[in-house]
Amino acid sequence: HTGHREQGSMIRRYIAWRNRNTDNPRLRRIVKRANVA
Template structure:
């Protein structure tokens, strides 16, 4: 896992998992809305938990290499 994958982990969790978007445009809109929300709510408890978990996984893979 690399550093950018850590950021995509929360994006996937909030916008892609368990969804069935009708089009790429709809999916793109959800991703854009998520990015705007993320920038306004970086202190959100659920978001912090997901990012911290992904960061720990990233650090673990770096230590094993």
């Protein structure tokens, strides 16, 4: 079980990665499918 601070850093890293890659339509489709799941 990860701590809250560790989980928060993971979420921030994921958001930063997603923000860098939203220009890629294929990646955006993958992210959208992941969000639905």
